[in-house]
Amino acid sequence: MRPLLLVLAMMIPSQVYPMQKSPLRIDATAFPPTVSVLGDSAVYGFEIELSKAVAEELGYSTQFRVVPFSRVFDGIRHGTADLAIGGITVTDRREQLVDFSYPYLEGGFSVLSKTSPPQGVREMLRSLVDVESLRLAGVVLLVAFVVGTFMFLFERKCPGSDFIGVSIPLGLWRGFYVALVNCFSGGPGDLRAHTVKGQILTLLSIIVIVHTVIGLTITRISGMVQRAGQEIVEAPEDLAGHRVATKTGTVAVDALRQCGAEVIEKLSAQEAFQAVECGETEFAVFDTPVVRAYAASKPGAVAVHSIGFGPQRYGFVLPEGSPLREEVNRALLKLIRQGTFEQLQHRWFH
Known part of the structure; x- marks a missing residue:
């Protein structure tokens, strides 16, 4: 059984x-x-x-x-x-x-840069009084003085001129005044040149002073932007010569070397971003989704630049x-x- x-x-x-x-x-x-x-x-x-x-x-x-x-x-x-x-x-x-x-x-690559903190009134005033500002003012005053001196020499013997019979110091001052007024007011003020030489000199002074002011102002603004760490980046070529952090072993390393950047390789994207924040590098480059996610976690502290790296x-x-x-x-x-x-x-x- x-x-x-x-x-x-x-x-x-x-x-x-x-x-x-x-x-x-x-x-x-x-x-x-x-x-x-x-x-x-x-x-x-x-x-x-x-x-x-x-x-x-x-x-x-x-x-x-x-x-x-x-x-x-x-x-x-x-x-x-x-x-x-x-x-x-x-x-x-x-x-x-x-x-x-x-x-x-x-996706593609984006650039991360550090933004400058907002300035107070004292910091803004202090930034205006620096070497570049003094240089700009000095050049303008020097040009106006030279033009005013020649204005006095050309005009002091012209009938009806405002320079006849005045002392040399007063004549130099009037010439200096005419040069500045004509430049910044866009036309003759209460004093004006009567001779052809004086009128030509007035026109030249306007051209020279305005050109000098514009040129030095642009240079100054560019310098301020660079010092603030907010240099405009519109294309990969703009990174040439700059220290740029990225993650080691990634496609970004080769792309940055091709555009002439000084590549600082980090073990992670997070370390590359932190290198920007602490000032070790000027920029960090990585895949756009990651860069934007990091920037969203640091509102106001960093800026994102979209550039023409291939998809x-x-x-x-x-x-x-x-x-x-x-x-x-x-x-x-x-x-x-x-x-x-x-x-x-x-x-x-x-």
Whole structure:
């Protein structure tokens, strides 16, 4: 009886359990707001949610591991990661070593600079009385004195002139006065030149003084802007010769070297931004979403400049020849058609 029961028990089919897929192993490197790291391992952001949505479409759970950018390709190449994320730019050089999914984000580089603190009345007045201001005033007064001297010499013998019969000191003063009044009032005042030489000299004095004032004023304003750390940056070439911080090992390093900047490499974008704030570098350059997110956290302390660096495309990184690549691409296209992708974009970038 016992052997029979044993045989019958063995014949009863056991409950069938579906085979569970292994979790999708994802290496993530910090790239806020697409990948933000909280503590040592907690991650959140646009790419985190996007990769979870892709994994769900494929029937996988997810297992994230935080890695520095310098090691973001190691897990992919050594087989310890199935996917890598964190604002990783698609480049021809990288595509020779790993595979990329369809690009799902496109951006570029932006420049971060430090803004000057608002000045009080005392600081503003003090800034007006400096070497440049004194130089400007000195040049104007010197030109007016020289013009006034020749004016006195030309006019002192002309009938009806205001310079006839006056002493040399008074004549020099009147000439000086005429030069300044004609320049800053736009026309003759109560004293004027009567001779052709005096009139020509008056016109020349207006041209010289106005040109000098405008030129030195522009130079002064440019100097003030540079000292405030707010030099206008409109193109990559404007960074030539300047100290610019960026994250080591990124595409930005090569782009900055090509435009002639003195590149200061940092371990993270955060360190590059802090180098600007503490005055170690004049600028920092990094991917636009990250720069704008940092600037939003420092209102009034830093400024963002959009420049003409070429567009950067971001995608998931996979091992070369990975069978997951086509599945991931199909899942991405499905999320786009369903509107899920647009919802994630709106949540994290608007």
